[in-house]
Amino acid sequence: MRMRMNQAITRAIADEMEQDPRVVVFGEDVAVAEGPFKTSEGLLTTFGPDRVRDTPISETGFLGAAVGAAMTGLRPVTEIMFIEFLGVAFDQVVTEAALMHYLSAGRFNVPMVVRASAGSGLGFGCQHSQTLERWMLGTPGLKLAVASGARTAYGLTRAAIRDNNPVVLLEPRALYGEREDVEPGEASIIELGTSESLRDGTDVTVVALGQTVHVALAAEAAASWSGEVIDLRSLMPWDKEAIVASAKRTGRLVIVEENQFTGGWGTEIASFVSSAAFGDMKAPVVRVTAPDVPVPFGQELEKRFLPSPEYVVQQVDELLATNSAPAPWWKEFA
């Protein structure tokens, strides 16, 4: 069935709410207004005001409430409108939610989901356009996944709601309106921690996440080389086996990231694979990322921020030609 990513998310939540009365939804303007990005259309009407609630502008308040509700019997699905807003409530996710299972010697679970829109491309400026996986990556007790479209959003959302741990789910804001085929149902649930190979290829392994999955696919389609394009889908845990195996097979790994170069999620992948596949790599791992600058406002500049398919093609071409790491486009400016 064709649906937009925001519809797929709504459907995934609704499907879980149908099956499990403990699943509740709250966040800013998610109930009456059905979500700033229309990711909860119809939920209030269908499930009523006890299970679908608008909150004050109190991220610490309602994320803390999610922790308490999750520990005592509900399965809250909360929404952080823009992932940057997690900055005012960070403690509740990385220090409270993530550690309560451990701190109760396993006697309390914290089955909560923090959904957040993320990423650049819509002209929201530097405080509303980042992906920020790096904020969460490495936090013991937390899971982290990123949707790349309607289909993965559906599968990951249902898996996140069913998980007994706190899960942060990032949704590329620029993709909410994009349509894909989705088959609602159990079979479409995506196990957290698994990646998906979207293209077979022999010359290079291209790992992407969220919005960059489409950049990588477009690049592969346009390029002269043949790449295995993998949608990582989950960062905590991430699919080490599949990525290392592919890198060993092709001997080359290119990671396409929406974030800045320093400290981006790709450093985790590059660091691990460089060691795990050391003997099998024909060339250095290449991270294709944005420069180390805030996301600029203004259409042209913001477009420059996110790696383009053309840029990915150029970087991989150079990698294949030289078997050494190409310089990024911004070298002259940094």
Place this chain on the structure above:
Amino acid sequence: MRMRMNQAITRAIADEMEQDPRVVVFGEDVAVAEGPFKTSEGLLTTFGPDRVRDTPISETGFLGAAVGAAMTGLRPVTEIMFIEFLGVAFDQVVTEAALMHYLSAGRFNVPMVVRASAGSGLGFGCQHSQTLERWMLGTPGLKLAVASGARTAYGLTRAAIRDNNPVVLLEPRALYGEREDVEPGEASIIELGTSESLRDGTDVTVVALGQTVHVALAAEAAASWSGEVIDLRSLMPWDKEAIVASAKRTGRLVIVEENQFTGGWGTEIASFVSSAAFGDMKAPVVRVTAPDVPVPFGQELEKRFLPSPEYVVQQVDELLATNSAPAPWWKEFA
């Protein structure tokens, strides 16, 4: 002059306050009580209640106040008692302080310092024992440095106070009482972004940070191999040139980290160096870290968390013997 790390920090702040009336200090119990870790002894008496202030338990309030004070003419030195507490005020550092220079097209500076105690070893439990460099690493507009003892604490603190950007300075809590020789004065100021080579060596480059600098030095001293031990000192920016040059020279890089394996600061170094020195590496980069678990309470277990000199020796021995990455001690448990 012999002094403890907390005395060196106090002295560094006092020296800057002497020279620059715009430098002010505030945080929880830093004034009358002279700091929970005695890092501001005598400051209130010397500089008075206008420049040295106790705050309410309001990290968002006083870090936000530091941003506003810094933008309008003061140079605040603030204290976050345990780095985890930044979680309740994260937005003010990574989204406000770090972006205000950019968001004013360079017309406002934000010369503020956020000092925070960090790390394990004192039995404070899992919410008071992490280093958490990963929270800040990669944030455009922010600088990040880590002291490894009294001497570097003095030099980095003065540099941080003089910097025109927001700087987060991590102080290993376990080292506050440790003594080192410090020569107070301009000459001892350490430029942010520079590393320091503490031992020459030919077999391997060992990069450490904060508390692990002493682990690395102890390991090198006890080991049969000869390693160049480098105190990284700064993470944003970090000394790419020196680390890459040393790794190329020795052909092997071992990074000793206090944090968990996933997403630790070493992934940034390992990822960069693996690519930059690809052709010159004799062996995969090895990250010697803690396991992916919360910092446990209880002396024996907490000791197991931080890599020990013996463990570093064993890992490097194996690396040199096999030229491939050794398995971590916790493999059987993970």
Place this chain on the structure above:
Amino acid sequence: MSVTNATDENVTVQRRLELAESPLARLQRMIEIRLVEDRIQDLFAQGLIPGTTHTSQGQEAVAVALGAATRPTDIVCCTYRGHGVALSLGILPESVLGEVLGRQIGCMGGLGGSMHLSDPAIGLLPTFAIVGAGVPVAVGAALQFATLKNDGVAVSVFGDGSTNIGGFHEGLNLAAVWNLPAVFLCENNLYGEYSPIATTTAVTDIALRATSYGMVADTVDGQDVDAMYESIRNAVDRARGGGGPTLIEAKTYRYAGHSRSDKAPYRPDGELDAWMKRDPIDFYATKLAANGELDGRTLDEIRDEQRSFVDDAAAAAVASPSGSIAQMFAHVLAPSGH
């Protein structure tokens, strides 16, 4: 008036000072704000503006009273709904329109956008896009004034919905404990995004929250620029005199939706009309006319002057080039050292 170079400090400062001196200037500025906000909506309709924007039609009296009651040397921390405040403090329309359009003429070169307006010359810190973040930052500016012993005042402008976030609570307590020269100006426009205040806020009279901080509070008709001026002026004078902070609640209303895409279906029928009957511009124009303070001109003449002023500004903004790639890298870090 012709369009002036946005980089000329004297002009912005001059525009600010006019408000303190002349009632007519306040009326003109309110009209200017209304026209600029309307123009922004037009430019959106034409697809010239990326992202989102938050306009302030209906709240002009609060913005202009703030500009009139404070000095260019004072500090203001405002929110993303800050076009009106920016214009009132003195920033030129082409700098606001240019920024919203992402053009180099914009007050931060076009790299910030609608939510981030700033000009050190008149004390406006980059407007805050994170709800509540500006409140403690204003407290810090007040701390600087108190510490350096000059008589500046810091004003934090925020909405009703923002009073439910921690930063508001921490900021007000800190300002009270330290008795700082700060003014907390709440624009209570009855909604936080799409939510009516009563659904999110335990007390709908924000002034009540001053009790938690032992702080002086004042509740004002936000549609009456003279009443707003009185209230802000008293609070600012108290702060300058060492009397400590004040919480002001301006009862006001935003005519447009929360942001560009919002048609505001959540508003009860007639609510908007009722508020428009008390339009701050008409209200003040009538008053000035009655007192013969329109300088011999009719309201229409004044509107036309402002319209051509804003037309010229919009033309200059649209004509200005977009931000350059070099700008992307220009101001990430400040030069180090003192």
Place this chain on the structure above:
Amino acid sequence: MSVTNATDENVTVQRRLELAESPLARLQRMIEIRLVEDRIQDLFAQGLIPGTTHTSQGQEAVAVALGAATRPTDIVCCTYRGHGVALSLGILPESVLGEVLGRQIGCMGGLGGSMHLSDPAIGLLPTFAIVGAGVPVAVGAALQFATLKNDGVAVSVFGDGSTNIGGFHEGLNLAAVWNLPAVFLCENNLYGEYSPIATTTAVTDIALRATSYGMVADTVDGQDVDAMYESIRNAVDRARGGGGPTLIEAKTYRYAGHSRSDKAPYRPDGELDAWMKRDPIDFYATKLAANGELDGRTLDEIRDEQRSFVDDAAAAAVASPSGSIAQMFAHVLAPSGH
């Protein structure tokens, strides 16, 4: 009484229920808490306890009244200063002492430590080491009770200094807006760490802050266990009955410093003595004796009973092994799926 296996739920629940039934049990529990806290200080002196600890001597009446006025099926979110509350809710002394010592007999196997005590059997969530963090978490537990329509109540226990942090403000507003079955119990012991309340808090009567949330407030003598019981019981009954949340301010005092290393030099001379003259244990013992409710025993006899109970518990705790390496990895993530 002999030491009982900490894993036996019935015992902890039974200990909880005793408090509701018998005044003597309340006195005994207050004495137990005092002795356990004193014992913790001894064990520190002996170097057996790593890190830090926050004891609650002087605040026993608040803790015991809380245990007496609530049910094991209710939820309590407390702070790092939670030994007394944990014991009052029913956790055995060996579980508390064992946790503080980092031993497997501890209520979380020795991997949490002094700041993190928990037992689902009596509704105690892991005590919170981050100031203010537990307040919204308690609101969430209350939300669960309201959503699943059972008659549970969630209680948040926190100190005076915690009322200056954002989580307090956001939590109380949220509970009020949603009219949840929550009780906010502030232990105002006049200090936040080393800072006297007036230096950090704009109003020193915390109950005043209920105004910001249109919330019922009650100020109580925290040294009088009966008064505390009355107040908490009323708030809990109101919450159960759908009457919404309450803010209770208990005026109390901690005899020891903030944490182990603190000698509390910041306290004015005589303050401690004045409070000790109103010691909650002596106060209540005298009262019960006067009413002949000591069950024929003398206070000394009762103290001795409790002392031997705590001695046995301490012995068991010290005898228990430290946490194992396997435990480090055991509970990082919960098994997935429903």
